[in-house]
Amino acid sequence: MNAIATGAEPTLAPFAAPDTIGVLVSDVTRLLRRRFDAQARSIGVSRAQWQVLIALARSEGINQAGLAERLDVETITVGRMVDRLEEAGLVERRADPADRRAWRLFLTPRAHPILAELQVVALGVRAEMLAGLSAGDEAALQGLLLRLRGNLSVREGAGA
Numbered sequence: 001m002n003a004i005a006t007g008a009e010p011t012l013a014p015f016a017a018p019d020t021i022g023v024l025v026s027d028v029t030r031l032l033r034r035r036f037d038a039q040a041r042s043i044g045v046s047r048a049q050w051q052v053l054i055a056l057a058r059s060e061g062i063n064q065a066g067l068a069e070r071l072d073v074e075t076i077t078v079g080r081m082v083d084r085l086e087e088a089g090l091v092e093r094r095a096d097p098a099d100r101r102a103w104r105l106f107l108t109p110r111a112h113p114i115l116a117e118l119q120v121v122a123l124g125v126r127a128e129m130l131a132g133l134s135a136g137d138e139a140a141l142q143g144l145l146l147r148l149r150g151n152l153s154v155r156e157g158a159g160a
Contacts (some may be wrong), residue, residue, distance in 0.1 A: 025148075032129060039121040043114070048081050049090075050118055053107070056091065057115055061104045063096060090114065 033047070040050045055070050056062065062070070068078040082105060085091040090111040096102035107115070130138055 028129075032125065035128065036121060036125050039125060040118060043117045043121070045114060045118065049085060052078070052081050052085060053090065053111055053115055054118065056105055056107050056111075060106050063099075063102045063104055065102075067105060085111075 036050075037047050040047070045053075051071055052067070055067055059066070059070070064078050064082065065075050067082075068075040071078065082091055082093070086093065088110075090108055092106050092108050093103040094106060096104050133141070
């Protein structure tokens with residue numbers, strides 16, 4: 001018999017616990033992205049646009065498949081996003097010298113002022129997120145998050 005049928009107090013299912021580390025990380029990520037989105041929209045940049053521009057700023061010359069993997073979207077989706085950014089004069093495709101079928105992606109000079117504005121937005125949102133934390137708290141949090149990412153990256157790289 002289950003807890004409801006017996007009248008006993010039900011225990012929380014593992015996914016119902018409100019403040020597990022996974023839930024908190026997910027909530028913080030969602031809220032951070034939402035706050036950044038609102039600020040980026042105020043300078044005329046959509047989520048899809050800022051995600052591609054920032055990813056390219058970190059890895060200029062990446063191909064569309066690599067960018068799709070980095071953004072966790074389908075290659076066809078990245079193709080459409082890049083099409084729009086190319087039409088806006090912010091991104092350019094260059095033939096991959098090692099693979100005639102592939103294109104490498106690069107930012108144009110027109111993208112750099114937008115990235116500078118996004119950097120200002122990022123610094124403001126970061127300051128808001130870290131309000132009330134000491135430098136030591138921030139360093140400890142960053143160290144723990146790096147360790148968590150490393151733990152998951154090792155597993156992912158091993159095919160787990």
